[in-house]
Amino acid sequence: MIELEHVSRRFGDQLAVDDVSFSVERGTITVIVGTSGSGKSTTLRMINRLIEPSAGTIRIDGKDTASVSGEELRRGIGYVIQGNGLFPHWTVARNIATVPTLLGWDSSRIAKRVDELLTLFSMKPEEFANKFPHQLSGGEQQRVGVARALAAEPGLLLMDEPFGALDPIIRAKAQEDLLAVQQRLGITVVLVTHDMEEAIHLGDRIAVMDGGRLLQYAPPAEILARPAHGFVEKLVNGADRPFRLLSLAPVSSIVEPGTAEGPPIAATATLRDALSELLWHQRDALPVASADGTLVGRISLAALRAHAGVPA
Amino acid sequence: MRRFTPKLLRNEREPSGVTEASETAAPPLTARLDRVGIVVAVIAIVGMDWQSFATLKPNRLISGQGLSLAQSLPTLWAAIGIALLSIATIVAVLRTGALLRLAVGIGSLLLLAVLIGIVPATVVPPDNSYARVSPAAGFWLMAFAFAMLTTDAIAKLQLGPLARLTMLAGAAIAVAFILGSGHWDGLSILKEYATNAQKFWREGAKHIELALGSLAAAVVIGLPLGIACHRNATLRGITLPVLNVIQTVPSMAMYGLMIVPLGLLAAWSPLAASLGIRGIGTAPALIALFLYSLLPVVANTVVGLGEVRRSVVEAAEGMGMTKFQRLFQVELPLALPVILTGIRIVLVQNIGLVTIAALIGGGGFGTFVFQGIGQAATDLVLLGAVPTIALAFTAAILLDAAIELSERRRL
Numbered sequence: 123m124i125e126l127e128h129v130s131r132r133f134g135d136q137l138a139v140d141d142v143s144f145s146v147e148r149g150t151i152t153v154i155v156g157t158s159g160s161g162k163s164t165t166l167r168m169i170n171r172l173i174e175p176s177a178g179t180i181r182i183d184g185k186d187t188a189s190v191s192g193e194e195l196r197r198g199i200g201y202v203i204q205g206n207g208l209f210p211h212w213t214v215a216r217n218i219a220t221v222p223t224l225l226g227w228d229s230s231r232i233a234k235r236v237d238e239l240l241t242l243f244s245m246k247p248e249e250f251a252n253k254f255p256h257q258l259s260g261g262e263q264q265r266v267g268v269a270r271a272l273a274a275e276p277g278l279l280l281m282d283e284p285f286g287a288l289d290p291i292i293r294a295k296a297q298e299d300l301l302a303v304q305q306r307l308g309i310t311v312v313l314v315t316h317d318m319e320e321a322i323h324l325g326d327r328i329a330v331m332d333g334g335r336l337l338q339y340a341p342p343a344e345i346l347a348r349p350a351h352g353f354v355e356k357l358v359n360g361a362d363r364p365f366r367l368l369s370l371a372p373v374s375s376i377v378e379p380g381t382a383e384g385p386p387i388a389a390t391a392t393l394r395d396a397l398s399e400l401l402w403h404q405r406d407a408l409p410v411a412s413a414d415g416t417l418v419g420r421i422s423l424a425a426l427r428a429h430a431g432v433p434a
Numbered sequence: 435m436r437r438f439t440p441k442l443l444r445n446e447r448e449p450s451g452v453t454e455a456s457e458t459a460a461p462p463l464t465a466r467l468d469r470v471g472i473v474v475a476v477i478a479i480v481g482m483d484w485q486s487f488a489t490l491k492p493n494r495l496i497s498g499q500g501l502s503l504a505q506s507l508p509t510l511w512a513a514i515g516i517a518l519l520s521i522a523t524i525v526a527v528l529r530t531g532a533l534l535r536l537a538v539g540i541g542s543l544l545l546l547a548v549l550i551g552i553v554p555a556t557v558v559p560p561d562n563s564y565a566r567v568s569p570a571a572g573f574w575l576m577a578f579a580f581a582m583l584t585t586d587a588i589a590k591l592q593l594g595p596l597a598r599l600t601m602l603a604g605a606a607i608a609v610a611f612i613l614g615s616g617h618w619d620g621l622s623i624l625k626e627y628a629t630n631a632q633k634f635w636r637e638g639a640k641h642i643e644l645a646l647g648s649l650a651a652a653v654v655i656g657l658p659l660g661i662a663c664h665r666n667a668t669l670r671g672i673t674l675p676v677l678n679v680i681q682t683v684p685s686m687a688m689y690g691l692m693i694v695p696l697g698l699l700a701a702w703s704p705l706a707a708s709l710g711i712r713g714i715g716t717a718p719a720l721i722a723l724f725l726y727s728l729l730p731v732v733a734n735t736v737v738g739l740g741e742v743r744r745s746v747v748e749a750a751e752g753m754g755m756t757k758f759q760r761l762f763q764v765e766l767p768l769a770l771p772v773i774l775t776g777i778r779i780v781l782v783q784n785i786g787l788v789t790i791a792a793l794i795g796g797g798g799f800g801t802f803v804f805q806g807i808g809q810a811a812t813d814l815v816l817l818g819a820v821p822t823i824a825l826a827f828t829a830a831i832l833l834d835a836a837i838e839l840s841e842r843r844r845l
Contacts, residue, residue: 172752197754207749211767221753270753280752 123148124169124278124310129178131164138164140334141178146327148183148277151304151311153325155318155357161334162314166280169312170199182278197221200271200279200309204286206263208255214240214266215251221274239269242303261292265299272307279304281313285320297324318357322346322366330354343370347432364430368393373421376429377410382420386411389418393429396421470586471526471535474579478523481575482516488553488573493564494622494811500570506553515549518542519576526583532590539584546577547612554620566622568813595835602831622813623820630802630817638821640716641798644791645784645825648720652727652780657773659728660735661761670736677729685722685787689794692718719796723787727780734776738769771841778833785826789818 124146131139139161146152156162167173169180171192180187187195208217215236222232237247243265255263264284271279284300285293301324304311315321321328322342329339330353338350346367349355358366373396374389386409387396400408400423407422486500487507504512522542525534554567569577588601618624627634663670683691697713699706711717742765750760766773792800802818805811 170752172748193754193756195754196752201749201752203745203748203752205743205745207743207745207752209746209750209764209768210743220755224754224759267749 123181123183124312125179125181126165126169127179127181129165129168129175129180131161131168131173132176137334139168139175142331142334142336143178144329144336144339146310146312148310149308150326151301151313151324152327152329153321154312154314154329154331155316155321156331157316159333160331162316162331163282165331166282166312166314169278170196170201170280172196197224197274198276198278200274200276202267202271202279202281202284204283206255206267206287208263208267208270210255213252213254214245214258217255217266218270218273220270225274227274235273239273242306243269243299260288261296264288264292264296268300268303272303272309277309279309279311281311283314283316286315300324319366322370330357343367346370365394365397368397368426368430371429373410374418376425377419377421378425380407380420381417382407382409382422384408386417387421389413393426397423397426397430400426466529467527468529470582471528474583474586475523475527477579477582478519478526478576481572481579482519482523485572485575486570488550488557489568489570490557491566491568491622494566494625494813495809498566498568501553501557503549503572506557507549508552508556511549511552511556515545518545522580522583526579532587535583536587536591539580539587542580543577543584544608546573546580547608548617550621551612551617558620566625566813567620568622568816595838598831599835602828606828623816626802626811626813626817630814633801634817637798637801640796641785641788641800641822641825644716644719644723644788644796644798645781648723648727648784649777649780651720651724652731653777655724656728656731657735660732660773661739663732663736664739674729674733674736677732680725681729685726685790686793688722688725689718689791689796692722693794696721714795716796718794719788719791723784723791726787727784730776730779730783731773734772734779735769738772738776739765741772742768771837774833774837774840778830778837781829781833782826785822785829789822 126145127143129139129142130137142161142165144152154162154165164173168175169182169187171187182199209220212220215233218236218239219232222235227235236251240247240250245262245265250258250262250266255266258266264287268279268281268284271281285296288296297320300311313324322345325342327339327341328345330337330345330350332353337352338345338354340348345354346358346363349358369392371393372389373387373391373393376393377389382405384403384405385399387399389410389412396408400406400421406424407420409417410419410421412418482503487503487505488501489498490501490506491498503515506512507515519542522538525538550569550573558565558567588598593601612618613624619628659673663673693713696711696718700712701707746764746768747760750764755763788796788798789800789803792798792804799818799822803815806814806816806818
């Protein structure tokens with residue numbers, strides 16, 4: 123659990139972060155979204171004290187971050203930045219071993235951990251451990267960057283535009299990897315992005331910032347359905363707002379009893395996928411199948427419509 | 435670039451259907467000539483046919499008489515020499531494989547080394563111990579031309595740093611072998627060496643001591659200063675201009691400037707005097723060289739650290755490295771190639787500048803140069819100049835290899 127209480131940061135006479143308070147539940151992904159200069163990166167960097175707050179308190183699991191040294195604090199928190207920041211003169215294995223080495227782990231434990239992490243990110247240890255960063259593709263570099271941040275088994279991972287430098291296909295894959303790893307390890311993630319799409323896709327909660335202020339802090343569905351007046355509205359009120367909303371829930375959430383003609387839809391698919399199938403097959407309803415293939419009910423266009431927006 | 439041009443042209447022509455004609459026709463003459471080779475050939479031909487190969491002097495001070503290749507060697511050797519060097523020139527001028535060019539270049543240099551050693555016995559009567567034989571313009575021009583052919587071939591082969599170091603060691607062994615065999619003992623420069631042998635090694639050691647000592651001092655002071663300048667813009671704004679101004683002071687003036695303050699220091703402080711600090715001698719030479727060395731070391735440290743990617747430094751900080759860990763594990767290793775480049779500049783520059791330190795009694799190979807100028811004995815000047823050039827050359831090759839090795843792992 124991370125708690126920010128009335129945190130501000132001043133650079134000269136400019137207020138970069140202005141009285142921001144929010145708390146992050148353990149084991150969730152929180153995305154801070156905003157344009158450049160919104161104070162989102164500054165907020166993130168105050169959590170691991172790369173930037174010291176000018177005012178306010180930050181607590182991690184109830185403990186004030188100011189009570190330990192910055193270096194000690196940072197060694198316990200994973201950190202991933204845009205362009206990955208891998209050390210070009212070190213091998214992949216040594217890069218991943220950075221924090222464990224700083225913490226003084228013995229070498230056999232470090233070697234074991236490096237193998238474990240490379241395997242977790244589906245990179246064969248014998249193939250990748252001794253490569254140098256410039257011998258890797260962009261996607262591989264990004265994965266090594268995340269593996270390095272997770273090396274010392276931190277409970278908290280901070281990510282500053284981690285996917286910003288990737289092309290769209292690798293980016294989507296990296297996002298799925300992150301979700302899978304986060305669920306598997308149960309870690310808390312705070313991620314900064316300027317991309318609302320990414321925020322909605324990854325975030326359990328989204329913090330929208332502008333001009334140093336926190337404008338709204340809510341789950342993605344609420345941000346879409348009831349955006350705070352002004353900047354947040356402008357940010358989410360696009361033509362694809364209903365589709366974004368539909369993409370947040372699975373078919374199983376609005377499945378209704380009964381049957382329908384046509385190819386069945388998986389219960390785990392998103393409502394957006396279901397809408398797409400209904401439109402494509404020109405039907406008002408389609409059957410829904412569970413993972414083992416048994417039909418569990420049907421999904422209708424009317425139910426989707428009721429879920430895709432708010433009445434004017 | 436040049437090598438790909440014909441291929442490109444061919445590809446462009448293919449669709450138009452004139453491929454056949456353009457491929458069967460012999461390429462124009464200029465396409466079969468090597469551009470560097472033409473320069474090599476012109477210099478070698480001028481050296482062989484229009485300049486004297488060796489100079490014969492009645493004694494070491496009187497100016498002598500130039501001898502052509504044919505005049506300075508026995509007929510057979512002259513014929514072999516002219517034939518082989520002519521063939522080498524033809525190989526150089528045609529576009530030939532890099533390995534062949536390398537072999538021809540090295541072979542020609544060895545041939546020249548052998549030929550010049552034969553001259554004294556040919557032109558000087560055995561009972562005449564005053565006459566002196568030295569290499570003349572023709573020899574030097576040919577040596578220069580074929581050295582150029584050799585280095586060009588090495589560049590074309592794109593040899594790695596270790597291969598280049600091996601070649602340097604080979605060259606050193608070859609020179610040592612020829613010197614050890616006594617083949618060159620008849621040459622004037624080695625006669626000068628024979629009378630100065632003890633002094634030669636003493637001054638050589640002094641030369642290296644001055645060059646390396648000032649470099650070491652510059653690294654010990656300059657590296658921390660460079661790191662401080664990297665972190666502090668104000669300090670950088672003051673330090674670099676000051677060092678720039680020092681760099682522009684001519685070396686003669688710099689040595690002169692040292693005399694007065696150090697002389698006064700020695701006069702006032704018995705401690706300084708007992709340490710050997712005087713207005714002239716080693717101390718002012720060392721200090722002047724140190725001052726010249728500071729700018730390249732400091733400036734390259736600042737540039738090298740500045741070139742380390744921002745994201746890499748931030749990642750190091752974000753993972754909990756302390757300032758020292760960041761500096762020694764990340765920033766300095768990544769800046770190393772640039773810092774080494776600064777050290778290379780300093781070392782090569784210092785090896786040259788030490789020569790002038792002889793003027794104020796600093797010692798080194800310059801002693802022979804100025805002594806030789808004073809006596810109008812050209813060969814004594816060479817006894818100081820040739821080893822200096824060889825030292826600078828060796829230092830440059832060694833450090834270039836070190837820089838390349840340190841660069842290998844850098845993105």
